Amino acid sequence: xxxxxxxxxxxxxxxxxxxxxxxxxxxxxxxxxxxxxxxxxxxxxxxxxxxxxxxxxxxxxxxxxxxxxxxxxxxxxxxxxxxxxxxxxxxxxxxxxxxxxxxxxxxxxxxxxxxxxxxxxxxxxxxxxxxxxxxxxxxxxxxxxxxxxxxxxxxxxxxxxxxxxxxxxxxxxxxxxxxxxxxxxxxxxxxxxxxxxxxxxxxxxxxxxxxxxxxxxxxxxxxxxxxxxxxxxxxxxxxxxxxxxxxxxxxxxxxxxxxxxxxxxxxxxxxxxxxxxxxxxxxxxxxxxxxxxxxxxxxxxxxxxxxxxxxxxxxxxxxxxxxxxxxxxxxxxxxxxxxxxxxxxxxxxxxxxxxxxxxxxxxxxxxxxxxxxxxxxxxxxxxxxxxxxxxxxxxxxxxxxxxxxxxxxxxxxxxxxxxxxxxxxxxxxxxxxxxxxxxxxxxxxxxxxxxxxxxxxxxx
Numbered sequence: 001x002x003x004x005x006x007x008x009x010x011x012x013x014x015x016x017x018x019x020x021x022x023x024x025x026x027x028x029x030x031x032x033x034x035x036x037x038x039x040x041x042x043x044x045x046x047x048x049x050x051x052x053x054x055x056x057x058x059x060x061x062x063x064x065x066x067x068x069x070x071x072x073x074x075x076x077x078x079x080x081x082x083x084x085x086x087x088x089x090x091x092x093x094x095x096x097x098x099x100x101x102x103x104x105x106x107x108x109x110x111x112x113x114x115x116x117x118x119x120x121x122x123x124x125x126x127x128x129x130x131x132x133x134x135x136x137x138x139x140x141x142x143x144x145x146x147x148x149x150x151x152x153x154x155x156x157x158x159x160x161x162x163x164x165x166x167x168x169x170x171x172x173x174x175x176x177x178x179x180x181x182x183x184x185x186x187x188x189x190x191x192x193x194x195x196x197x198x199x200x201x202x203x204x205x206x207x208x209x210x211x212x213x214x215x216x217x218x219x220x221x222x223x224x225x226x227x228x229x230x231x232x233x234x235x236x237x238x239x240x241x242x243x244x245x246x247x248x249x250x251x252x253x254x255x256x257x258x259x260x261x262x263x264x265x266x267x268x269x270x271x272x273x274x275x276x277x278x279x280x281x282x283x284x285x286x287x288x289x290x291x292x293x294x295x296x297x298x299x300x301x302x303x304x305x306x307x308x309x310x311x312x313x314x315x316x317x318x319x320x321x322x323x324x325x326x327x328x329x330x331x332x333x334x335x336x337x338x339x340x341x342x343x344x345x346x347x348x349x350x351x352x353x354x355x356x357x358x359x360x361x362x363x364x365x366x367x368x369x370x371x372x373x374x375x376x377x378x379x380x381x382x383x384x385x386x387x388x389x390x391x392x393x394x395x396x397x398x399x400x401x402x403x404x405x406x407x408x409x410x411x412x413x414x415x416x417x418x419x420x421x422x423x424x425x426x427x428x429x430x431x432x433x434x435x436x437x438x439x440x441x442x443x444x445x446x447x448x449x450x451x452x453x454x455x456x457x458x459x460x
Contacts, residue, residue, distance in 0.1 A: 027053045174203075206243060207239075283299060
């Protein structure tokens with residue numbers, strides 16, 4: 001009965017003011033929808049419809065503000081509830097007079113909630129640095145501004161990508177994001193730190209990030225300044241610890257450049273990899289029986305930062321150095337082992353396949369099975385697996401013979417059962433696995449399902 005009286009009063013108010021019949025009808029319809037939404041507990045929808053009333057009429061009125069105060073308060077948006085109260089106080093017509101006691105009853109309640117919020121914010125600020133407070137406040141204001149400008153989709157996209165972002169000194173506490181085929185960077189609070197002006201971006205490393213624009217690559221600093229001008233590269237790699245980046249020119253040749261874009265080394269090899277531990281893997285085609293370059297077979301070696309061959313090209317396969325060790329395969333008998341940066345054999349060539357060390361252990365294949373060894377060459381986990389990944393966050397994906405993938409710990413114990421068709425390594429506590437329907441789901445390190453399995457090709 002109470003709401004019916006409010007609605008009738010609203011109708012009379014609309015009739016008495018001189019809007020067109022069409023606008024009145026639309027406004028009434030929106031108001032009725034707002035009342036229904038409020039009564040059903042959908043306060044956001046109620047507010048949205050009340051805003052449409054104001055847009056339709058080109059102004060507001062006491063009844064609309066009355067319901068906005070109640071809806072904002074119920075939603076927990078006390079700042080907007082107070083703003084609506086302030087607007088209401090400017091009305092002195094009969095409609096406002098009739099309901100002002102009920103509206104004003106919210107003044108104390110809203111002020112109390114705002115004080116509680118300010119107290120909570122103050123407590124949080126005491127825990128945070130001044131910079132954190134500024135950034136968090138900036139992020140909040142940016143989100144509020146985005147909502148007011150109908151940019152909700154963009155902010156939701158940022159929030160979604162923020163879930164999977166990783167911030168550290170190494171990447172300047174910035175993360176590459178993309179939206180509507182444009183790319184830029186956000187900070188750890190969700191602020192857009194570098195505008196989405198690029199076609200593609202890599203994350204920062206060694207203070208610079210590669211960006212692509214109009215088909216050309218260049219590098220920027222954390223302030224968005226162009227440090228290395230845009231040009232046609234066939235490919236670019238992130239800057240290594242020695243401050244060099246490997247680029248491939250459009251003619252297929254490789255160069256190492258410094259952080260100014262100056263060429264510091266031009267290796268004369270068919271394929272070149274990044275420098276690690278002061279050495280870079282290089283390869284050229286092997287020679288066939290007749291002494292001609294074999295397009296299907298390569299030999300590998302390592303160069304130093306002067307471009308000189310530091311370790312001879314005697315391997316049929318070689319990985320980059322990691323923590324002083326590199327997994328290589330000998331050309332003459334296709335046996336795999338490990339060398340150090342001096343080219344000395346540190347783990348004998350007695351395996352069929354070797355991978356680099358990760359978290360102190362390396363996956364190696366002997367005959368038809370995989371196991372794990374330590375840096376002393378000792379077998380730590382027996383050769384029980386058909387395939388094996390590397391250890392990440394204490395777990396490694398392994399495949400049992402003629403079976404499924406699961407995860408083991410460094411003691412070789414099965415932590416997550418064998419039941420997946422594909423199982424990548426863990427990153428920041430979770431990984432995405434594939435079941436035998438080829439649906440993808442996210443699990444944690446106990447095997448608990450975090451995100452349900454879904455068909456990656458299904459339409460939303």
